[in-house]
Amino acid sequence: MGTENICKHIAIIMDGNGRWAKKRGMPRTFGHKKGAENVIKITRAMKESGVKYLTLYAFSTENWQRSKDEVDALMQLLNEYLDKEMKEIMENNVRIIFIGEKYMLSKDIQEKMDSLEKESAQNSDLTLCIALSYGSRQEIIAAVQNIAKDVQDGKLSLSDISIENFAERLYTKDVPDPDILIRTSGEQRISNYLLWQLAYTELFFTDTLWPDFNSDELNGIIDTFKSRERRYGKN
Numbered sequence: 378m379g380t381e382n383i384c385k386h387i388a389i390i391m392d393g394n395g396r397w398a399k400k401r402g403m404p405r406t407f408g409h410k411k412g413a414e415n416v417i418k419i420t421r422a423m424k425e426s427g428v429k430y431l432t433l434y435a436f437s438t439e440n441w442q443r444s445k446d447e448v449d450a451l452m453q454l455l456n457e458y459l460d461k462e463m464k465e466i467m468e469n470n471v472r473i474i475f476i477g478e479k480y481m482l483s484k485d486i487q488e489k490m491d492s493l494e495k496e497s498a499q500n501s502d503l504t505l506c507i508a509l510s511y512g513s514r515q516e517i518i519a520a521v522q523n524i525a526k527d528v529q530d531g532k533l534s535l536s537d538i539s540i541e542n543f544a545e546r547l548y549t550k551d552v553p554d555p556d557i558l559i560r561t562s563g564e565q566r567i568s569n570y571l572l573w574q575l576a577y578t579e580l581f582f583t584d585t586l587w588p589d590f591n592s593d594e595l596n597g598i599i600d601t602f603k604s605r606e607r608r609y610g611k612n
């Protein structure tokens with residue numbers, strides 16, 4: 378038996394909002410609203426558990442293919458959310474960063490994201506990283522293009538390409554790799570999330586739908602993680 382693992386970073390795939398609403402005979406967007414409310418609760422619980430980084434999958438590049446009605450409703454919810462709840466989170470000494478294909482979002486939303494990032498840059502209790510319009514394969518291709526350009530321009534030689542200088546070109550350059558990945562709602566797939574970063578992450582799948590996921594379950598997962606045998610990926 379080794380010493381307890383320390384959990385610095387938890388990544389979550391917040392899945393199951395639509396099914397949560399359907400079970401109650403409500404429209405999917407009602408589930409998204411409840412899901413957004415749960416982000417506040419879980420962020421608070423993370424701060425209390427001493428976790429330093431939390432990365433949440435809020436909207437994938439593939440999610441743009443959902444019906445126009447659902448995408449519009451999600452964008453409206455996001456827009457309101459960035460005004461109210463995100464400000465509140467930020468005022469609790471939480472640094473907020475966004476990863477993903479920002480250019481696909483409306484100008485209005487992009488401006489709000491930029492100002493939250495700037496205003497919260499010095500906050501230090503927790504870093505909340507929100508994956509929005511995020512796709513891991515797209516992120517990796519962008520990093521490949523960036524590194525290939527440096528080789529082409531003679532700034533870097535082919536043999537100097539390394540795990541470290543490649544990782545510096547990913548959206549997550551300022552964030553350590555996740556120790557724990559949690560996916561709610563019973564699905565057991567990665568859905569184009571943090572493919573590079575999850576190389577040695579411990580995986581947890583729960584049947585709980587995202588709006589019902591609570592701090593007790595979260596703390597149970599953190600406790601299980603602490604006693605898992607780990608050879609690589611320690612922070």
Ligand code: IPE
Pocket residue numbers: 391392393394395396397435436437440451562
């Ligand atoms: C996750 O819930 C939230 C987003 C992907 C935006 P879903 O909308 O995927 O809910 P289910 O999986 O259909 O229940």
Ligand code: IPE
Pocket residue numbers: 390391392393434435436437439440564566568
């Ligand atoms: C993954 O959930 C994306 C988010 C939770 C934001 P999805 O519900 O979109 O994933 P798939 O399509 O079922 O794999």
Ligand code: MG
Pocket residue numbers: 392393394
């Ligand atoms: Mg889903």
